[in-house]
Amino acid sequence: MTDSGETGGTNEAVLEVCRQAKEASKVLAPATRAIKDAALHSMADALLAHAGVILKANAKDCDKAAKAGISPGLLDRLTLTEERIAKAADALRDLAALPDPVGRIRRGWSLPNGLRLVQKSVPLGVVGMIYEARPNVTVDVAGLALKSGNAAILRGGSAAVASNTAIVEILQGALEEAGLPRAALQSIDAHGREGARVLMTARGLVDVLVPRGGRDLIQAVVGESTVPAIETGEGNCHVYLDASAPVERSVAITVNSKAQRVGVCNAAETLLVHREAAPRVLPPVLQALADAGVTLHVDPKAAVLAPEGVDTVPATDGDWETEYLSLDMAVKVVGSLEEAVAHIRTYGTGHTEAIVTDDLGSVEAFIQGLDSAAIMVNASTRFTDGGEFGLGAEIGISTQKLHARGPMGLEELTTTTWIAYGDGQIRS
Amino acid sequence: MTDSGETGGTNEAVLEVCRQAKEASKVLAPATRAIKDAALHSMADALLAHAGVILKANAKDCDKAAKAGISPGLLDRLTLTEERIAKAADALRDLAALPDPVGRIRRGWSLPNGLRLVQKSVPLGVVGMIYEARPNVTVDVAGLALKSGNAAILRGGSAAVASNTAIVEILQGALEEAGLPRAALQSIDAHGREGARVLMTARGLVDVLVPRGGRDLIQAVVGESTVPAIETGEGNCHVYLDASAPVERSVAITVNSKAQRVGVCNAAETLLVHREAAPRVLPPVLQALADAGVTLHVDPKAAVLAPEGVDTVPATDGDWETEYLSLDMAVKVVGSLEEAVAHIRTYGTGHTEAIVTDDLGSVEAFIQGLDSAAIMVNASTRFTDGGEFGLGAEIGISTQKLHARGPMGLEELTTTTWIAYGDGQIRS
Numbered sequence: 001m002t003d004s005g006e007t008g009g010t011n012e013a014v015l016e017v018c019r020q021a022k023e024a025s026k027v028l029a030p031a032t033r034a035i036k037d038a039a040l041h042s043m044a045d046a047l048l049a050h051a052g053v054i055l056k057a058n059a060k061d062c063d064k065a066a067k068a069g070i071s072p073g074l075l076d077r078l079t080l081t082e083e084r085i086a087k088a089a090d091a092l093r094d095l096a097a098l099p100d101p102v103g104r105i106r107r108g109w110s111l112p113n114g115l116r117l118v119q120k121s122v123p124l125g126v127v128g129m130i131y132e133a134r135p136n137v138t139v140d141v142a143g144l145a146l147k148s149g150n151a152a153i154l155r156g157g158s159a160a161v162a163s164n165t166a167i168v169e170i171l172q173g174a175l176e177e178a179g180l181p182r183a184a185l186q187s188i189d190a191h192g193r194e195g196a197r198v199l200m201t202a203r204g205l206v207d208v209l210v211p212r213g214g215r216d217l218i219q220a221v222v223g224e225s226t227v228p229a230i231e232t233g234e235g236n237c238h239v240y241l242d243a244s245a246p247v248e249r250s251v252a253i254t255v256n257s258k259a260q261r262v263g264v265c266n267a268a269e270t271l272l273v274h275r276e277a278a279p280r281v282l283p284p285v286l287q288a289l290a291d292a293g294v295t296l297h298v299d300p301k302a303a304v305l306a307p308e309g310v311d312t313v314p315a316t317d318g319d320w321e322t323e324y325l326s327l328d329m330a331v332k333v334v335g336s337l338e339e340a341v342a343h344i345r346t347y348g349t350g351h352t353e354a355i356v357t358d359d360l361g362s363v364e365a366f367i368q369g370l371d372s373a374a375i376m377v378n379a380s381t382r383f384t385d386g387g388e389f390g391l392g393a394e395i396g397i398s399t400q401k402l403h404a405r406g407p408m409g410l411e412e413l414t415t416t417t418w419i420a421y422g423d424g425q426i427r428s
Numbered sequence: 429m430t431d432s433g434e435t436g437g438t439n440e441a442v443l444e445v446c447r448q449a450k451e452a453s454k455v456l457a458p459a460t461r462a463i464k465d466a467a468l469h470s471m472a473d474a475l476l477a478h479a480g481v482i483l484k485a486n487a488k489d490c491d492k493a494a495k496a497g498i499s500p501g502l503l504d505r506l507t508l509t510e511e512r513i514a515k516a517a518d519a520l521r522d523l524a525a526l527p528d529p530v531g532r533i534r535r536g537w538s539l540p541n542g543l544r545l546v547q548k549s550v551p552l553g554v555v556g557m558i559y560e561a562r563p564n565v566t567v568d569v570a571g572l573a574l575k576s577g578n579a580a581i582l583r584g585g586s587a588a589v590a591s592n593t594a595i596v597e598i599l600q601g602a603l604e605e606a607g608l609p610r611a612a613l614q615s616i617d618a619h620g621r622e623g624a625r626v627l628m629t630a631r632g633l634v635d636v637l638v639p640r641g642g643r644d645l646i647q648a649v650v651g652e653s654t655v656p657a658i659e660t661g662e663g664n665c666h667v668y669l670d671a672s673a674p675v676e677r678s679v680a681i682t683v684n685s686k687a688q689r690v691g692v693c694n695a696a697e698t699l700l701v702h703r704e705a706a707p708r709v710l711p712p713v714l715q716a717l718a719d720a721g722v723t724l725h726v727d728p729k730a731a732v733l734a735p736e737g738v739d740t741v742p743a744t745d746g747d748w749e750t751e752y753l754s755l756d757m758a759v760k761v762v763g764s765l766e767e768a769v770a771h772i773r774t775y776g777t778g779h780t781e782a783i784v785t786d787d788l789g790s791v792e793a794f795i796q797g798l799d800s801a802a803i804m805v806n807a808s809t810r811f812t813d814g815g816e817f818g819l820g821a822e823i824g825i826s827t828q829k830l831h832a833r834g835p836m837g838l839e840e841l842t843t844t845t846w847i848a849y850g851d852g853q854i855r856s
Binding site: 228248256373376377403417422 | 454457458537539543545550552553631635636650651654656658676677680681684688795796797798799800801802803804805806807808810811812816817818828829830831833834835843844845846847848849850851852853854855856
């Protein structure tokens, strides 16, 4: 897409998508819950009715990706099955069962001059989503955006283009059947990277951009976007075993945080152990991690505590800042809770940190000392998740501080309007 | 500052300011309300005790600005008096009287697995503020940042550099006396435009940037900043007189919205009148505006309704999108409420719009149709203000949708941390 004529064409085509989304957002904003929920069920029905079409398109994507030598993990994320489509449809019905995030009164009071003030939730407007090759995310985002009264513009990973095109077309048909505009959900996959760039700079037409994916994607958006963006998903999470950490709980939480699922942002990457606990808890923890297939990148103090038969590799400085997303874990013995906190503040991404302890003072010091989106006290880092938190659904996990922090559900896809009701008040 | 050696020096010096702010933020975040409030009183005392120093520095700024031919309006904003310093000190004491925005539990519940979940307000961390030559803003921001537990880095307008330098030094002394780090409040005025640029890209050290000023400043920040920024203060506000608008209320609200104070973002710039109301309400409204000294930029349908002796000038397309910030008002007769809403959506900045009506249906249609931060029903646009809303104080008025919309008080200077308390929960 270096030909300037083509770029100009892409530019105009994507801006037209944005303008149509803006128009659709005016229809979606006042849509009642009944209308939106009916559309969600209609979308779920359509996915099931046209599952064959989706699977055929997905098979095309998967063949191409396999030939291109995609990793097994990525291929698994790309692959759809009847069961996965049914699950996506169920998720849409679950959304229909959730309360409407729009129209909620957040705050309100009467002013001394008699003005009655109300702060009400309203949709953001147009939400742009840039994500990687996971077609089920296409369905999730379509549902979340609709339920929260927003128009959505999707830019999925190029490896999933056939699957996404099929899904969007089917969902658009369902929206239309429910009396809502097709432009409530649009894809710009056809416009490649240049299209994503136009989306990132469509300030005034697109109200928020949510990049969901790896570090490179997030950094590209942060650097290039003039549309306000919410960073999601970079997770260098830590488990800290305090001086008083009980062995059994330490083993369970560390292994679960690391190995229950490795390719996700809320999996732990580094284990920090208080030196007073290390001789007691580290041998069984390292044994259990090794049994779970984890490669251990250890500092010298941890190395000497590895049980016989447990292989370790020496940790380098790079290990502390690496989000492995694999069966690898960095392990370090620290002299104090304060050292653990300082380590996390230096190397962490502010996602989720867990502490295992029986000491009340340690809990308070850990919470006060850190600056992360979520802190788990005697629980696995894997709980930082919209579904687990009971938010009902999740569009991503924000690791930034503005607007949303941690799991973003429906409420995080709204903004507010202040309304003041008066009978002629003027300012003196 | 084109010499690369000097630029490098500025770069390092401003980054060092940011790093010190980050360190100070670790002390401020856990500071109790008692400590913060004592510091606010200490700051107020110091301002009064050293008023002479501030006034002397301010006189230097004002002399220089007057010689440079600054406008009377800007000179007035730049000028400090004993009374204005006393008012700034009072504002700090008012902040001390407000509840602590930090540590508030926003939401919380128990999960099926027994995890107890709590979402708690915490400071943003380091707040960067870029503003124009108004030294009283320096005091306001210092107070708001401290009360909300944030470190602040200030970049004020160059015309106020002597005043700001004096104020910051005095406030730093007060912070120190109260046992808080001087680096909780720092200025980078000495580093000029290049310093502002370093601040805007100090991602990871600065948590949020709040530009407060005219369109050019906001656009520069939006374009160049990699630190998340909150747009504030662009206000092309509208008053709409509906078909049923009573004459007296129409006159009072229109004149107050336009002329009570003209250089502010919540002043109205355009008057829209329903054609059924125009013959009845427009003549007295135009008369009252003219009496208040307002220059009327009118469309042809409004022109013919101007009373004898009231001069008007023809409105051009440019008038609809102009934020005059002066005694000028654009006036247009519209065929319907829908036309008024469409006009506002096309030309407005999403700040504040007022409707004058006795019709319930019109109120609902106006609210539903618009996409603005604040809507005044039978009240002046001038009420969109943190103080008037009862938020206690205001760091700016956000016209964007993420994080904060409308007047930003103390709560908007916080983010949240999720804390989950468990006893060994792991994810299955």
